[in-house]
Amino acid sequence: MPLEETPDGLVIMCVxxxxxxxxxxxxxxxxxxxxxxxxxxxxxxxxxxxxxxxxAGNDGGYxxxxxxxxxxxxxxxxxxxxxxxxxxxxxxxxKFVNKVRLDAYKQKASDxxxxxxxxxxxTGIGFRGDGTLQPYIEVPAHFRQAMVTRLKIMCDLDxxxxxxx
Numbered sequence: 001m002p003l004e005e006t007p008d009g010l011v012i013m014c015v016x017x018x019x020x021x022x023x024x025x026x027x028x029x030x031x032x033x034x035x036x037x038x039x040x041x042x043x044x045x046x047x048x049x050x051x052x053x054x055x056a057g058n059d060g061g062y063x064x065x066x067x068x069x070x071x072x073x074x075x076x077x078x079x080x081x082x083x084x085x086x087x088x089x090x091x092x093x094x095k096f097v098n099k100v101r102l103d104a105y106k107q108k109a110s111d112x113x114x115x116x117x118x119x120x121x122x123t124g125i126g127f128r129g130d131g132t133l134q135p136y137i138e139v140p141a142h143f144r145q146a147m148v149t150r151l152k153i154m155c156d157l158d159x160x161x162x163x164x165x
Contacts, residue, residue: 001049002030009035015043053098093143097150100125103136114151116144123147 003011010033014020017038026036041049104112109127116123122138139147152159 001046001053002026003039005033006037008037009033011037011039013039013041013046013049015041015046053095093146093150097147097154100136103127107134114147117141 001013003013005011010026010030012020012026017040020026020038027033030036100112104127107127107129109129111128113126113128113133114123115126120141122140123144124138125136126133127136128134149159
């Protein structure tokens with residue numbers, strides 16, 4: 001699991017560094033990074049870190065709890081990019097977006113649909129699998145822009161561009 005980029009290289013947390021080095025998976029996943037620093041951990045700590053970053057379990061209650069824990073200080077009409085970037089980096093929002101992605105993967109979804117409704121209506125998130133769109137969760141409207149900004153940051157897109165993805 002990648003943790004952070006340092007002057008020593010990308011820090012990779014793993015249970016068995018020799019197996020990870022031998023598999024050569026890390027350089028294939030991160031081809032633009034030249035150096036890697038492997039850190040050994042126990043299986044228990046590895047599992048706890050995964051649960052902290054991506055959420056534990058498949059229950060929808062966890063996603064609802066993440067939404068309840070999020071507390072964003074701005075509304076949808078905020079135009080300050082630094083405020084949006086700060087909100088998009090909020091730990092709970094990051095966990096929420098990661099949990100949505102992980103659940104989509106677990107459900108073998110081909111697409112994740114984010115459907116913003118006009119005005120103050122909620123934003124619907126659904127997964128497409130086997131040709132049908134299944135609703136996943138509805139997110140309050142005031143999280144919409146921070147969620148979009150978070151996804152744009154993850155995709156290396158320009159967050160100031162509002163007319164294109």
